[in-house]
Amino acid sequence: VQVVESGGGSVQPGGSLRLSCVVSGFTLSRTILSWYSQPPGSMRGLVATIDSSGRQTSYADSVKGRFTISRDNAENTVYLQMDSLKPEDSSVYYCQARDTYYGYTAWGQGTRVTVSS
Numbered sequence: 001v002q003v004v005e006s007g008g009g010s011v012q013p014g015g016s017l018r019l020s021c022v023v024s025g026f027t028l029s030r031t032i033l034s035w036y037s038q039p040p041g042s043m044r045g046l047v048a049t050i051d052s053s054g055r056q057t058s059y060a061d062s063v064k065g066r067f068t069i070s071r072d073n074a075e076n077t078v079y080l081q082m083d084s085l086k087p088e089d090s091s092v093y094y095c096q097a098r099d100t101y102y103g104y105t106a107w108g109q110g111t112r113v114t115v116s117s
Contacts, residue, residue, distance in 0.1 A: 001025030001106045005095045008111030011085055015115070019080040021095030021108055026076075028052065032098045033071055033078040037091040038110070044094065048080060052100065063089075085115045 007019040019035065030052055038044040048059045048069035057069050068081040078095060092110040099105075 001097070001104070003095050003097050003106045003108035005093065005108040005111040008093065008113045010114040010116065012117050013085060013087060013115055015085050016081070016083045017085065017113060019082065019093055019095075019111060019113075021078045021080075023076050023078065023095075023097045023106075025106075026097050026099055027101075028071075028073040028076060030100045032100060033069075034096045034098070035069060035078075035080045036094045036096060037089075038094065039088075039091040047093070050078065082113070085113075087115045089113060090115045 002024045005021045007017060011017055032051055034049040035047040036044045037047045046060060047063055048067055050057045050069045050071050054071050066084045071078045090113060092112050094110045095108040097106050
């Protein structure tokens with residue numbers, strides 16, 4: 001199994017970024033995909049989750065209305081569209097894939113987002 005994130009970078013407050021995560025080795029029809037954030041010196045926290053069908057999503061309160069999670073199972077990819085970015089969104093963002101039948105989980109290596117003027 002493999003999980004590989006991309007799309008991080010530096011952006012000014014109010015800007016946008018789109019993170020991508022390519023997943024392999026999973027049967028995506030039974031895989032929940034999530035994005036987590038781990039700011040420096042802090043614990044990793046859940047940002048957004050999307051179910052295997054792509055019809056149900058959930059978000060941390062801090063990103064509701066600004067971030068959008070989506071997936072393309074044909075491309076084995078999950079996205080996190082990040083709009084109206086704030087300095088407090090600066091973090092390393094990790095993608096997690098979780099198989100709902102066998103229960104195994106895999107993480108990516110993380111991609112860094114810096115929001116600063």
